[in-house]
Every structure is written in structure tokens, then in C-alpha cells.
Amino acid sequence: MATILVVDDEMGIRELLSEILNDEGHLVDVAENAQEARAYCMRQAPDLVLLDIWMPDTDGVTLLKEWAAQGCLTMPVIMMSGHATIDTAVEATRIGAFDFLEKPIALQKLLQAVKQGLVRAAEMNARANTQFTPRPITQPEPELATMPSIGAVALSIASHSVAETAIASPSECVTISLKLPLRDARDAFERAYFEYHLKQANGSMTRIAERAGLERTHLYRKLKQLGIELCRNRAES
Known part of the structure; x- marks a missing residue:
């Protein structure tokens, strides 16, 4: 698609x-x-x-x-x-x-x-x-390894290359490989982003649209494209 x-x-x-x-x-x-x-x-x-x-x-x-x-x-x-x-x-x-x-x-x-x-x-x-060729990093950088805010992007640094990005959510950590094609990596990030905000907004599409800066119609299409299921009784709120 x-x-x-x-x-x-x-x-x-x-x-x-x-x-x-x-x-x-x-x-x-x-x-x-x-x-x-x-x-x-x-x-x-x-x-x-x-x-x-x-x-x-x-x-x-x-x-x-x-x-x-x-x-x-x-x-x-x-x-x-x-x-x-x-x-x-x-x-x-x-x-x-x-x-x-x-x-x-x-x-x-x-x-x-x-x-x-x-x-x-x-x-x-x-x-x-x-x-895109990552600059080799021999020492971990703690300030990038952990972020104070939930849902922020944290960089996981290997001994010789930047291998993947971890996105922390309230109850889980989603790992995105930087070796993925750009479109796949972007979809993975957006999926984690919207799933996080769905939980925070209790499924309110109005609140999520305001936070994401999207029209509701485009938001519905985006969630459908990403394969994110919505509870029907909440999606109308």
C-alpha cells in the first residue's frame, strides 16, 4: 500500500x-x-x-x-x-x-x-x-540511552554502529531497526506514536486529532493504513 x-x-x-x-x-x-x-x-x-x-x-x-x-x-x-x-x-x-x-x-x-x-x-x-552511514561510536552516551519523558525516542548505541531505535511506551518498549527501509521505519514509529496516544486519550479521536495536528478523516485513514484497530464505542468520541 x-x-x-x-x-x-x-x-x-x-x-x-x-x-x-x-x-x-x-x-x-x-x-x-x-x-x-x-x-x-x-x-x-x-x-x-x-x-x-x-x-x-x-x-x-x-x-x-x-x-x-x-x-x-x-x-x-x-x-x-x-x-x-x-x-x-x-x-x-x-x-x-x-x-x-x-x-x-x-x-x-x-x-x-x-x-x-x-x-x-x-x-x-x-x-x-x-x-546514510552512521558514525561509529565506541562509548555509549547515557543522555541518549534514556529519556525522561514517556513516548520519547531513545537511541540504542552498539559498540561500533547505531543499530536500532527504541521507543518507550507506558508498558512496553518497541524496537525499530535503523536498517529498515525508510517507509517501514516511519510506519513503525507512527504506529507506536498513535498507539501511545490512543491509550493516553482513552480512544478519543477528537483529542488524538488535536494532538497530532490532523483532521479526523485523515487520522482515520492513517490508523487504518497502520493496521491499528479502534473500539467502535470510543472511536466516535
């Missing part, structure tokens, strides 16, 4: 793409303009972005330039447009777009582009992981 962000000012396009990609087993989030897309990517990094070029506030090519200049282009971006010229498509590709789809988008072209984009996303994550 991949997280895909669809950015388009047309509601019909957002709903259609969401329905198709949900049927393919992906988690789909939507943004109707560049401002919402920026805010979304500040909260989390999707695995793939489908980005419309012509939008009322900021066009997709300008947003793509912003992400590239800020070093935020860490995921494949597929541009979409029904009016763009070849020059526009070439410019978007030069900036860093992975692919370009012309509207109306044919189903097979969409699915093929998404499939190839997710392969590229996996390659990007793998490359980022191999480029």
Missing part, C-alpha cells in the same frame, strides 16, 4: 482518481490547490504525487520548482494537464517531474505511470538509505 497525494482544483478529477487508486489498494489523500499541497507535505511525505498544472492560486510547475529549490522533491511527481504544451511538459521534466499525463487521462496510462512512479519511489528510498 502506498500513500498518494492528488492535487487538482477540479473536484470531479480528485474523486475519480481517488476512487481508481483506492480500488488499486492505495491510500489516497487530496488537495484542491497548491496551498493545501504545501501544508500536507509539511506534515508527511507521500510516496507519490499526482499534480495538476493549471490551478487558480499557484500553478503546478511553480509548486514543483518550490519543492525542488527547498530540497522537498523526495518523491516522484506526475504532472497532469489538459492544456499544457510540449514545452511545459519538457520544463516540468527538467525541474524534476517523473512523468506527464494528458487529460482526459486514460486508465491504463494512469495505472502504468503510478506503477512506474512507485518503483522509482522505492529506488529513491533505497538510495537514501545506502547514503
Whole structure:
């Protein structure tokens, strides 16, 4: 399952793409303009972005330039447009777009582009992981080994390498290997984070959404994506 962000000012396009990609087993989030897309990517990094070029506030090519200049282009971006010229498509590709789809988008072209984009996303994550080389540490650092606050991230340091991260909760300790792919490590951390806050908030989705800074709809999707079961009588509170 991949997280895909669809950015388009047309509601019909957002709903259609969401329905198709949900049927393919992906988690789909939507943004109707560049401002919402920026805010979304500040909260989390999707695995793939489908980005419309012509939008009322900021066009997709300008947003793509912003992400590239800020070093935020860490995921494949597929541009979409029904009016763009070849020059526009070439410019978007030069900036860093992975692919370009012309509207109306044919189903097979969409699915093929998404499939190839997710392969590229996996390659990007793998490359980022191999480029990270922990600095050897010969002596444990007590200030990192234990944290005073519950739920904080504590670093477990081996004699010659940083091997794993331990996340302490009120009643258990969850260990996350730093050798995992970035997406798997992130999911493990988020799962521990939300399970902790579910206990602290007694299952209140309103309180958890406020603490996490997420809308309830997105929170439900995130918990479902992470495989976290909710008590029905508490999830409505």
C-alpha cells in the first residue's frame, strides 16, 4: 500500500482518481490547490504525487520548482494537464517531474505511470538509505540511552554502529531497526506514536486529532493504513 497525494482544483478529477487508486489498494489523500499541497507535505511525505498544472492560486510547475529549490522533491511527481504544451511538459521534466499525463487521462496510462512512479519511489528510498552511514561510536552516551519523558525516542548505541531505535511506551518498549527501509521505519514509529496516544486519550479521536495536528478523516485513514484497530464505542468520541 502506498500513500498518494492528488492535487487538482477540479473536484470531479480528485474523486475519480481517488476512487481508481483506492480500488488499486492505495491510500489516497487530496488537495484542491497548491496551498493545501504545501501544508500536507509539511506534515508527511507521500510516496507519490499526482499534480495538476493549471490551478487558480499557484500553478503546478511553480509548486514543483518550490519543492525542488527547498530540497522537498523526495518523491516522484506526475504532472497532469489538459492544456499544457510540449514545452511545459519538457520544463516540468527538467525541474524534476517523473512523468506527464494528458487529460482526459486514460486508465491504463494512469495505472502504468503510478506503477512506474512507485518503483522509482522505492529506488529513491533505497538510495537514501545506502547514503546514510552512521558514525561509529565506541562509548555509549547515557543522555541518549534514556529519556525522561514517556513516548520519547531513545537511541540504542552498539559498540561500533547505531543499530536500532527504541521507543518507550507506558508498558512496553518497541524496537525499530535503523536498517529498515525508510517507509517501514516511519510506519513503525507512527504506529507506536498513535498507539501511545490512543491509550493516553482513552480512544478519543477528537483529542488524538488535536494532538497530532490532523483532521479526523485523515487520522482515520492513517490508523487504518497502520493496521491499528479502534473500539467502535470510543472511536466516535
